Amino acid sequence: MAMRKGACRFGYWWVHVEWSEDTIHRVKFSRKGEDSYIPPAVRQFVKGKRSKISGLKSIALSDGHPYREIYNAVAEIPYGETRTYSEIGAETGFHARTVGVAMRRNPTPLIVPCHRIVAKNGIGGFTPEIDIKKALLEMEKKTSNTHFTKKNKNIPEVL
DNA sequence: TCTGTTATTGCGC
DNA sequence: GCGCAATAACAGA
Numbered sequence: 087m088a089m090r091k092g093a094c095r096f097g098y099w100w101v102h103v104e105w106s107e108d109t110i111h112r113v114k115f116s117r118k119g120e121d122s123y124i125p126p127a128v129r130q131f132v133k134g135k136r137s138k139i140s141g142l143k144s145i146a147l148s149d150g151h152p153y154r155e156i157y158n159a160v161a162e163i164p165y166g167e168t169r170t171y172s173e174i175g176a177e178t179g180f181h182a183r184t185v186g187v188a189m190r191r192n193p194t195p196l197i198v199p200c201h202r203i204v205a206k207n208g209i210g211g212f213t214p215e216i217d218i219k220k221a222l223l224e225m226e227k228k229t230s231n232t233h234f235t236k237k238n239k240n241i242p243e244v245l
Numbered sequence: 246t247c248t249g250t251t252a253t254t255g256c257g258c
Numbered sequence: 259g260c261g262c263a264a265t266a267a268c269a270g271a
Binding site for chain 1: 250251252253254255
């Protein structure tokens with residue numbers, strides 16, 4: 087199976103996607119990039135025109151991945167909502183700290199919406215830049231209040 | 246094995 | 259508020 091690569095702009099950043107067939111292998115953010123083809127579902131999500139990335143699988147959710155349980159729980163968080171590290175921990179039986187480690191190593195942000203995981207008393211962290219997480223949450227907040235009509239709760243004031 | 250690395254939490258002051 | 263200890267699990271040596 088041939089691996090494909092592409093990129094899409096998101097605010098000040100670029101979203102780089104690597105995939106093959108219907109499986110996303112890696113998603114990463116960087117300051118540089120060139121616009122090129124990526125799966126339409128991902129592109130629309132990044133542009134705030136779609137509330138979930140359907141029809142695509144992530145290797146993070148596949149059998150054998152050490153953090154599969156955690157990523158599955160995260161993938162079920164609805165658009166525009168957030169959970170804390172300890173909530174995900176309680177659901178999956180992992181320690182909050184471990185959830186943090188799993189999020190940091192998340193190979194496919196967006197597909198596994200790790201930006202929706204916040205600390206109990208703050209925003210938590212994000213790699214490589216915390217501002218990306220803030221921007222993603224802001225975008226979801228706005229779009230979910232407009233055309234996705236969803237109530238927004240739990241987003242910390244620190245944004 | 247053992248050590249270092251975490252995107253956490255909660256308690257005491 | 260801040261500092262600190264408890265804590266789970268992986269990666270690399």
